[in-house]
Amino acid sequence: xxxxxxxxxxxxACRVCAMIARPTAxxxxxxxxxxxxxxxxxxxHSIARTWALLCAAAILYVPANLLPVMETASLFGKxxxxxxxxxxxxxxxxxxxxxxLVFFASIVVPAGKLILLGLLAASVQWRAQWxxxxxxxxxxLVEFVGRWSMLDIYVVTLLAGLVRLQSLATIKVGPGxxxxxxxxxxxxxxSMAFDPRLIWDNLKDDRGHRPE
Amino acid sequence: MIPSHRLPPAVSxxxxxxxxxxxxxxxxxxxxxxxxxxxxxxxGAVLYRSNPGSVERTLALTVAAAILLAISNVxxxxxxxxQGQRNVSTLFGAVLSLWNDGLMPVAALVFMTTxxxxxxxxxxxxxxxxxxxxxxxxxxxxxxxxxxxxxEIFMLGxxxxxxxxxxxxxxxxxxxxxxxxxxxxxxxxxxxxxxVHELWHNMARQSVVSDG
Ligand SMILES: [Zn+2]
Ligand SMILES: [Zn+2]
Numbered sequence: 356x357x358x359x360x361x362x363x364x365x366x367x368a369c370r371v372c373a374m375i376a377r378p379t380a381x382x383x384x385x386x387x388x389x390x391x392x393x394x395x396x397x398x399x400h401s402i403a404r405t406w407a408l409l410c411a412a413a414i415l416y417v418p419a420n421l422l423p424v425m426e427t428a429s430l431f432g433k434x435x436x437x438x439x440x441x442x443x444x445x446x447x448x449x450x451x452x453x454x455x456l457v458f459f460a461s462i463v464v465p466a467g468k469l470i471l472l473g474l475l476a477a478s479v480q481w482r483a484q485w486x487x488x489x490x491x492x493x494x495x496l497v498e499f500v501g502r503w504s505m506l507d508i509y510v511v512t513l514l515a516g517l518v519r520l521q522s523l524a525t526i527k528v529g530p531g532x533x534x535x536x537x538x539x540x541x542x543x544x545x546s547m548a549f550d551p552r553l554i555w556d557n558l559k560d561d562r563g564h565r566p567e
Numbered sequence: 568m569i570p571s572h573r574l575p576p577a578v579s580x581x582x583x584x585x586x587x588x589x590x591x592x593x594x595x596x597x598x599x600x601x602x603x604x605x606x607x608x609x610x611g612a613v614l615y616r617s618n619p620g621s622v623e624r625t626l627a628l629t630v631a632a633a634i635l636l637a638i639s640n641v642x643x644x645x646x647x648x649x650q651g652q653r654n655v656s657t658l659f660g661a662v663l664s665l666w667n668d669g670l671m672p673v674a675a676l677v678f679m680t681t682x683x684x685x686x687x688x689x690x691x692x693x694x695x696x697x698x699x700x701x702x703x704x705x706x707x708x709x710x711x712x713x714x715x716x717x718x719e720i721f722m723l724g725x726x727x728x729x730x731x732x733x734x735x736x737x738x739x740x741x742x743x744x745x746x747x748x749x750x751x752x753x754x755x756x757x758x759x760x761x762x763v764h765e766l767w768h769n770m771a772r773q774s775v776v777s778d779g
Contacts, residue, residue: 358592358593358608358609359592359593360586360590360591360592360593361586361591361593362591364593366586366593368585368586368588368591368593370588371707371710372703372706372707372767373585373586373588373614373764373767374767375584375585375586375593389703389767389770390703390704390706390707390767391703391704391707392707444731445727445730445731448731448734450730453726453727453730456723456727457727487590487610488609488610488611491589491590491610491611491612492610492611494589495589495612502714502717502720503720503723505680505717505720505721505724506720506723506724506727507724508673508676508677508724509677509681509720509721509723509724509725509728510724510727510728510731512661512662512665512673512674512677512724513644513661513724513725513728514728514731514732515661515664515665515668516656516658516660516661516662516664516665517644517645517647517654517656517661517728517732518647518654518732518735518736519654519664520647520649520652520653520654520736522649522650522651522652523647523649523650523652523735523736524735527668528665528668528670528673532670532673533670533672533673536672536673536676537672540676543714547714551589551590551610552588552589552590552591554590555590555591555592555609555610556591
């Protein structure tokens with residue numbers, strides 16, 4: 356006896372409250388009887404929206420990494436820091452755990468998100484059959500970790516807000532932070548736009564199963 | 568972890584059926600033992616959890632979090648001191664100086680994710696948990712804004728920036744530093760106990776959408 360998805364039985368599954376509903380003939384579209392959310396078999400234009408947001412994020416990723424996120428003016432002159440040089444500074448000052456943390460949150464996570472979400476979107480577009488279980492888990496991982504890239508935005512905001520002493524230094528946030536913040540927001544929106552159920556829709560007879 | 572039951576072919580929507588949000592597989596809801604979780608048979612997603620008494624516990628934690636959030640925003644986070652000069656900063660002060668430096672997008676992003684959205688989220692949760700007939704639309708809205716409340720990431724950013732500053736100047740921890748730390752813990756606890764599935768259940772189930 357094969358397992359069935361809600362869509363295969365012609366039913367809507369609400370993405371917000373998980374309620375199952377039967378489509379009506381209403382021309383304006385159906386909304387969930389329990390929570391009022393719009394009902395669709397799948398998120399509309401999920402893959403196109405994911406690609407659009409990913410492309411925007413990928414373009415902004417360049418200025419986010421090249422432009423300074425922080426500008427320090429002190430008695431010893433001016434210094435500009437990019438995200439990477441901020442990590443190197445932490446590393447050189449001996450805070451290895453924090454340097455590793457910032458490196459992971461600001462460099463690995465945004466780049467990894469762009470690559471993995473691109474891979475997921477492409478796999479759905481090409482109707483890939485391989486590893487649906489692993490791809491779904493990958494999606495959940497991307498969605499879970501993505502928010503943590505905001506870390507560096509908070510770091511530069513706090514440094515700029517706290518360090519306003521003529522005798523020491525004045526720190527200002529650089530234009531790179533605007534691009535970096537936009538990358539974080541865009542990649543979060545991209546992972547929300549991606550509908551993981553599409554991974555399973557493409558499977559033919561040989562369905563993926565949870566490995567024991 | 569209690570795997571949910573495998574489902575016999577379903578022909579009509581019924582309140583006992585739920586579809587997995589990650590792979591759309593229809594499954595029949597089964598009662599869970601206390602502190603159990605139902606996971607999707609096919610893709611491993613957590614479908615729902617059971618934690619008896621979660622409403623009261625979550626409500627208490629939410630009120631505590633709201634108080635901590637208020638304290639965190641009124642009192643200074645840290646004061647830094649260098650050569651007799653002193654600079655005291657609150658989170659809102661840091662956001663404001665960012666705004667005045669012309670970095671409105673970053674200032675807005677930080678304000679929304681660390682002050683506004685957490686405050687709105689807590690307010691909505693108090694209404695949802697305390698009222699006898701919580702409006703479903705409010706829960707829907709809450710679920711939509713939840714990923715954008717980033718108190719725990721902010722706390723980590725705070726630790727990183729203090730570490731960076733520790734080499735430059737004397738740092739005097741303020742009240743808000745401790746209350747932010749406590750807020751992060753309370754937020755993590757209430758996210759763990761908040762049972763969205765149970766709330767949806769408690770909301771009066773209207774009849775499913777009937778055929779045209
Ligand atoms: Zn719904
Ligand atoms: Zn599933």
